[in-house]
Amino acid sequence: MRITVTVDGTTYTDDVEPRLLLVHYLRERLGKVGTVVGCDTSNCGACTVHLNGRSVKSCSVLAVQADGAEVTTIEGVARDGKLHPVQQAFHDNHALQCGFCTPGMIMQSIDLLGDHPDPDEQQIRHGLEGNLCRCTGYQNIVSAVRQAADTLGAKQ
Amino acid sequence: MTATLPEVGKSRLRKEDDRLITGRTRWTDNLTANGMLHMAILRSPVAHATITNIDTSAAKTMPGVVAVFTGADFADEQGSLPCAWPITPDMKSPPAPSLAVDKVKFAGEAVAVVVARSAYEAADAVNAVDVDYSDLPVVLDMRAAVAEGADLVHPDLGTNESATWIFDSAAAGTGGDVEQAITDAEVVIERTYRQQRLVPAFMEPRSMLVDPTGAQFTMWSATQIPHILRLMIALTLGVPEHKVRVIAPDVGGGFGGKLQVTPEEIITFLVARRLAKPVKYTESRSESVQAAHHGRDQWQKLTLTAKRDGTVTGLKVELLADMGAYLRLVTPGVPILGAFMFNAIYKFPAYKFVCTNVFTNKVPTDAYRGAGRPEATFAIERIMDELAAELGVDPMEVRRQNWIKHEEFPFTTVCGLTYDTGNYEAATDKATALFDYDGLRAEQAKRRAAGDPVQLGIGISTFTEMCGLAPSRVLGSLSYGAGGWEHAAIRMLPSGKVEVVTGSSAHGQGHETAWSQVVADQLGVPFEDIEVIHGDTMSSPKGLDTYGSRSLTVGAIAVVKAAGKVVEKARPIAAHLLECAEDDLEFAGGKFTVRGTDSATSIQDIALAVFAAHNLPDGVEPSLDSEATYDPENFSFPHGTHLCAAEVDTETGAVKLRSYVCVDDVGVAVNPLIVEGQVHGGLAQGISQALYEEAVHDEAGTLTTATFADYLLPSAVDLPSFTTDRTETPSTSNPLGVKGVGEAGTIASTPAVVNAIVDAVRHFGVTDIEMPCTPMRVWRAINGSSADGTDRSTAGAGGGLGSIDTTPGGAQ
Numbered sequence: 001m002r003i004t005v006t007v008d009g010t011t012y013t014d015d016v017e018p019r020l021l022l023v024h025y026l027r028e029r030l031g032k033v034g035t036v037v038g039c040d041t042s043n044c045g046a047c048t049v050h051l052n053g054r055s056v057k058s059c060s061v062l063a064v065q066a067d068g069a070e071v072t073t074i075e076g077v078a079r080d081g082k083l084h085p086v087q088q089a090f091h092d093n094h095a096l097q098c099g100f101c102t103p104g105m106i107m108q109s110i111d112l113l114g115d116h117p118d119p120d121e122q123q124i125r126h127g128l129e130g131n132l133c134r135c136t137g138y139q140n141i142v143s144a145v146r147q148a149a150d151t152l153g154a155k156q
Numbered sequence: 157m158t159a160t161l162p163e164v165g166k167s168r169l170r171k172e173d174d175r176l177i178t179g180r181t182r183w184t185d186n187l188t189a190n191g192m193l194h195m196a197i198l199r200s201p202v203a204h205a206t207i208t209n210i211d212t213s214a215a216k217t218m219p220g221v222v223a224v225f226t227g228a229d230f231a232d233e234q235g236s237l238p239c240a241w242p243i244t245p246d247m248k249s250p251p252a253p254s255l256a257v258d259k260v261k262f263a264g265e266a267v268a269v270v271v272a273r274s275a276y277e278a279a280d281a282v283n284a285v286d287v288d289y290s291d292l293p294v295v296l297d298m299r300a301a302v303a304e305g306a307d308l309v310h311p312d313l314g315t316n317e318s319a320t321w322i323f324d325s326a327a328a329g330t331g332g333d334v335e336q337a338i339t340d341a342e343v344v345i346e347r348t349y350r351q352q353r354l355v356p357a358f359m360e361p362r363s364m365l366v367d368p369t370g371a372q373f374t375m376w377s378a379t380q381i382p383h384i385l386r387l388m389i390a391l392t393l394g395v396p397e398h399k400v401r402v403i404a405p406d407v408g409g410g411f412g413g414k415l416q417v418t419p420e421e422i423i424t425f426l427v428a429r430r431l432a433k434p435v436k437y438t439e440s441r442s443e444s445v446q447a448a449h450h451g452r453d454q455w456q457k458l459t460l461t462a463k464r465d466g467t468v469t470g471l472k473v474e475l476l477a478d479m480g481a482y483l484r485l486v487t488p489g490v491p492i493l494g495a496f497m498f499n500a501i502y503k504f505p506a507y508k509f510v511c512t513n514v515f516t517n518k519v520p521t522d523a524y525r526g527a528g529r530p531e532a533t534f535a536i537e538r539i540m541d542e543l544a545a546e547l548g549v550d551p552m553e554v555r556r557q558n559w560i561k562h563e564e565f566p567f568t569t570v571c572g573l574t575y576d577t578g579n580y581e582a583a584t585d586k587a588t589a590l591f592d593y594d595g596l597r598a599e600q601a602k603r604r605a606a607g608d609p610v611q612l613g614i615g616i617s618t619f620t621e622m623c624g625l626a627p628s629r630v631l632g633s634l635s636y637g638a639g640g641w642e643h644a645a646i647r648m649l650p651s652g653k654v655e656v657v658t659g660s661s662a663h664g665q666g667h668e669t670a671w672s673q674v675v676a677d678q679l680g681v682p683f684e685d686i687e688v689i690h691g692d693t694m695s696s697p698k699g700l701d702t703y704g705s706r707s708l709t710v711g712a713i714a715v716v717k718a719a720g721k722v723v724e725k726a727r728p729i730a731a732h733l734l735e736c737a738e739d740d741l742e743f744a745g746g747k748f749t750v751r752g753t754d755s756a757t758s759i760q761d762i763a764l765a766v767f768a769a770h771n772l773p774d775g776v777e778p779s780l781d782s783e784a785t786y787d788p789e790n791f792s793f794p795h796g797t798h799l800c801a802a803e804v805d806t807e808t809g810a811v812k813l814r815s816y817v818c819v820d821d822v823g824v825a826v827n828p829l830i831v832e833g834q835v836h837g838g839l840a841q842g843i844s845q846a847l848y849e850e851a852v853h854d855e856a857g858t859l860t861t862a863t864f865a866d867y868l869l870p871s872a873v874d875l876p877s878f879t880t881d882r883t884e885t886p887s888t889s890n891p892l893g894v895k896g897v898g899e900a901g902t903i904a905s906t907p908a909v910v911n912a913i914v915d916a917v918r919h920f921g922v923t924d925i926e927m928p929c930t931p932m933r934v935w936r937a938i939n940g941s942s943a944d945g946t947d948r949s950t951a952g953a954g955g956g957l958g959s960i961d962t963t964p965g966g967a968q
Contacts, residue, residue, distance in 0.1 A: 017276070024276075033186035034179015036408075038359050039441035043864035046359060074179035087177040091169055094829045097837060098664030099176030100359040100408030106177065125872040132864065134359050134409050135664050136833060137840035137901075138872040 003067040007032060008076025016063045022056075023047045025063035026073060034075040034103055038132070045131030048104035048111075049073045055111035057104075057130070074103035077110065085151040086110050086144070095144035097135035105131050109145045118149055161745060163673035163683055164892070167829035170669040171688075172662075175406075182405040184363035184378045189434035192365070193222055195427055196278035197420065197437070198268040198285045199447060200260035203296075203517040203857025204309070205289035207258055207267065215270055215284040220277030223431060224285065226268045227257035230426050235392040237482065238417055240637035241489035243513070247319035250310045250515075252482035254419035254426075260289070261309060261481035262519050263858050264446030266419050271427055271435060294857040298455060298476045298514045309481055309515040318479055318513040319488060323495050323571060325507040331570035332506035334461075337470025341461035345542050350926050351531045353453040353478065353851040355445050355867055356524045360408020362448060363438040364421050366428035372401045373429070377421055380410040381701040382661055384485075384638070386693045388417040389425060404691040407663035411841070412523030413448055414663065415703045416485050420447075445862045450851055451524020453478035454491060456535045458498075466547055466557050470506040473498045473535070477513050480520035486527075487520050488513050489636060493528030493622075496571045500536045501580055501620045501795060502558040507570040517857050523703060525841055525902045529621045537617045537907035538914075538924070545918060551911070552584070552593070555618050566888075573622065575793045579821065580618060582883045587797040587819040590879055596801050604919060612814070613802045613916025617908035620795035623896030624709030624889075628787050642706070643698040644714035645783035646675070646722050650767035652760025654679065654686045656718075657783075659699015660711030661691045665898065666830045667707060673826055674712050674892070678719035679759055680746020698785070705794075705896030708826065713890045714786035721782030726762045729780075732773040733757055733765060792887045792895040796820035798904040802912035806920075809935025811847060811913055817879040818904065823887040823895035831897050835880050838901020844870050845902075846909035848928050868928075 004013045007030060014029055026032040026049070037059055038046030047058040050072040077084040086109045089095070096102040105128065112119065112127035119127065124145045125138070133141065175181055212224040227234075237252040255266050268285045272278035293307035300306055301316040309316055325331030338344060364377040373395065379385050382402040390397035407414065420437055428435040439447070454477045461470040477491035495509040526533075540558075544551035560567045562579040569575065588594075593614070600612040625631075628639030645657040656675050660667055672686040690696050702711075723743055730748035731738040734755050741748045749756040762780065765771065769778035798818040804811055818835065825831045848868040852861045861867040886893030906927070913929050914922055922937045 019276075027186075028275075032179075033183070034181065036181075036183060036185075036360070038361070039864045041441070041863045041865045044359065044441075074177075078178055083177070090177050091173045094170065094833045096173060096176055097666070097833060098359065098407065098409040099172070099181065100183070102176050103179050121877070122873075128872040130871070132359065132869050132871060134357055134411070134841070134869065135837045137836035137838075137878065138875055139836050139877055140833060142872065142877070 005066045007071045020063040022061040022063050023058035035073045046104040048107040086148040089144040089148035093140045093144040095140040101133045163676040164826050184376045185438040189367045192434040193271045194275040194278045195437040196270045196282040197266045198282045200265045203263045203294045204292040208290050209288040211286040215281040218281035220273040221281045223271045227255040231257045238388050239483040241486045243321045243488045244319045248313045249483045254422040294517045298478050316515045320512045323509040325570045330572040334470045334472045334506040334508040337461045337506040342464045343462040345460045349456045351452040351454040354451045356411045356413025358409035358413050361439045361444045364424045365436040366424050367434040368428045374401045376403045378407050379404050380414040383699040402693045410663045411525040415523045442862045449520050449522035466554050468558050471504045473509045475511040480518045482520050484520045484522045487522045490528045494532035497529045497532035504570045526899045530903045533619045533903045534907045541911045576888045577885045579885045583819045584797040591799040591817040611804050611916040613912040615800040615908040615912025617798040617904045619904040621903050622791040623705035624792045625704030625706045641787040642711040642714045643785045644718045646718045648763040648780040657689045657696045660707040661701045670826045705898040708894045709792045709896045714784050717784035718782045722780050725780045790889040794822045794895040798908040800908040800912040804916040809931035813876045819881045821883045822897040824893035834897045835901045839905045842902040842905030845906045
């Protein structure tokens with residue numbers, strides 16, 4: 001099948017197998033290897049990207065389902081050489097160690113802050129429930145999301 | 157840019173983060189090579205069987221398939237996977253094929269591989285390989301496995317016992333006779349604890365790429381141990397070591413789970429060599445959970461003796477440790493590392509440890525965060541609570557009464573280790589204040605008196621551990637197959653920038669940041685001017701890698717030693733340039749200064765002068781570059797006091813952690829931010845053992861918790877916020893005063909949580925609840941177990957999906 005997808009601002013047209021997962025399309029066909037695969041069962045969220053502005057687990061979306069859509073990955077959230085406030089907050093709060101879950105965690109955090117611009121701790125924890133991290137114990141991730149909320153709130 | 161010193165002690169944000177938060181990462185699975193092929197592995201669905209036939213004909217005709225191989229194709233060249241730790245001279249260690257040849261010994265063992273042009277095509281074709289199995293008896297229960305007449309995992313061995321390792325303080329001359337202590341005891345507490353089997357569950361699945369087309373074989377692998385892996389490939393396959401290069405690029409966590417020479421690495425190497433093409437293999441998560449080594453899995457029988465006044469007089473430990481089907485790299489040694497930690501911080505005068513390692517038809521066990529020490533700490537901290545309950549005293553009091561007092565350091569323990577420094581009183585005082593220990597005890601009493609359906613429990617863990625594996629001589633005395641040194645090199649670039657080469661191979665710990673801080677202080681150069689190079693046997697040619705909280709206490713000390721040599725090489729050159737005697741020079745803040753004058757030159761300027769080499773003293777080589785290999789003289793002994801308050805809903809069995817306070821003493825903290833992060837992550841894994849995780853097999857030996865849907869890892873909602881703090885008693889065993897922190901949180905936290913839960917419901921007659929303390933198990937402990945033993949509730953580990961629990965709860 002032929003699909004046309006805009007990924008991180010660039011439009012691609014490709015012939016793909018109907019069964020090709022979006023995450024494999026991103027990684028294998030487009031070389032967007034910033035998005036990773038952590039499990040087979042959509043439990044870990046490491047592959048989270050934005051599809052038309054909402055977070056999805058790209059291991060659970062077919063590439064053909066993204067036909068005509070706009071996809072944003074971890075590689076597309078920094079603008080003009082400046083980190084997204086959530087990226088900056090992850091750095092500032094030591095919210096990552098090995099960093100494998102981090103792309104998905106950041107993408108989900110951005111989505112979460114869209115729904116809850118001023119989240120409390122429990123809203124943050126519930127908003128990240130579908131993303132697993134084995135290194136940090138989550139505490140610094142929660143702090144990072146809270147810092148990003150403050151940064152984004154101050155901008156508005 | 158000038159350096160602002162000291163760097164050590166600053167909460168520097170990490171250098172590593174930049175690429176990780178922007179997706180510019182080099183995970184192994186991100187890499188490709190020209191003409192690269194993809195490999196998929198067919199794994200045994202049965203736990204013990206003879207392979208009677210493998211039909212690969214259909215798979216070979218599938219689209220994109222290049223080759224299909226079975227064990228028979230590599231039987232003559234695959235060798236046996238290495239075990240580097242023969243704990244006893246008579247240890248039984250059966251040959252361990254990477255690709256099964258005629259028998260399979262655990263479900264998940266590799267049986268055949270398909271190589272195809274794409275990963276999808278390889279996955280399609282692997283399902284078309286047809287294998288016939290003839291089932292053999294399955295051995296799953298360690299206790300049954302050592303009984304007379306048990307079915308055998310390896311019939312050739314005639315037993316399921318691999319080895320029995322004994323430490324007896326009376327025989328070693330380090331303490332008294334524990335049998336005498338039992339005979340003389342006023343109080344004897346005997347308990348049996350279960351350390352359930354765990355899955356390390358690093359987030360990045362294992363991945364490896366072998367390119368055989370260059371002058372050397374190059375292997376990229378998601379490994380913790382590139383240097384050990386290189387040597388072991390050479391020894392296992394007979395490939396000359398200098399023809400193998402191993403690269404560990406960005407590695408997404410390990411926790412001991414990537415401290416391994418894996419069947420998959422050997423198979424990928426063999427296939428790439430056979431086909432003369434680059435080959436990549438990346439496992440799926442379910443493959444990872446089934447086939448990558450597991451951790452823990454022990455039965456622990458403890459006998460503790462004490463006087464009626466609470467003074468402990470002896471400790472006897474009898475372990476059964478599940479090896480799984482084969483001995484991997486350090487499988488047999490993991491429980492032995494625990495031998496030195498059961499006595500913990502307490503002054504036991506007599507101690508005996510007997511561990512029998514047992515084969516079962518399960519995936520092999522091996523290192524998982526803490527490796528032997530969490531098991532030991534769990535058991536001793538649990539039974540200290542039982543002693544307190546027996547005596548009717550506060551569990552903190554019985555600890556206080558028996559621990560090594562701060563003025564007694566250095567202290568040689570009953571198993572012969574010398575703890576250099578520690579201050580258990582200071583850490584405990586700080587923790588109890590932060591926790592409001594007395595206030596929570598009062599609330600507990602009130603709830604208990606009122607019969608509140610939600611009861612409060614307080615759990616204590618006053619732990620120590622041995623970090624910094626390890627003094628080579630100690631490893632030698634334990635029959636380990638290698639030393640415990642670490643290597644570092646420092647290269648002074650002409651522009652004054654510094655490259656630090658380390659044999660310590662990081663996978664999330666933040667070495668690039670921490671080593672930069674250490675070197676900035678040693679050389680007086682700015683943090684930003686330092687680049688840390690690791691994880692490639694070509695660029696960092698020598699090392700023993702990262703595990704056992706050894707990086708800072710061994711690896712960074714090698715860096716310090718190398719930096720010292722750089723300064724000493726610069727000194728005669730500085731004297732020459734400044735036209736003074738070497739003895740007149742002082743080195744501080746990156747500058748050599750002629751004592752009592754303003755005349756000075758920086759080490760970075762000297763680097764340029766050395767590069768030009770126009771004006772050097774006679775006979776001095778034009779290089780400041782230096783290397784050092786450091787072998788520690790002792791372990792380091794971090795310690796801490798962890799306190800957990802748990803609310804237990806007695807009507808549902810649900811456990812809620814209300815607060816968790818820990819005060820750790822890891823010696824000098826090079827980077828407090830990184831230390832805190834290590835503690836947080838360690839706590840999460842230790843708490844998770846107490847509450848959530850368990851690898852469960854059905855009666856046929858199939859792992860029923862083989863996905864993240866079934867193996868319960870905590871998410872952000874499943875963990876509380878932690879209150880962490882530190883005391884700082886510098887280690888005297890190394891020049892930085894550091895102790896290591898990678899495993900502390902995991903080692904300490906598990907017993908704190910279980911002690912809290914048992915403490916909450918002890919008045920119901922509960923003395924133990926087996927981990928993970930699921931609501932079902934807690935509820936049954938409170939309400940009494942089913943007497944007929946027929947209860948087969950499925951609401952155990954794995955979110956109720958996979959766990960089958962036939963073990964009654966702990967109500968006695």
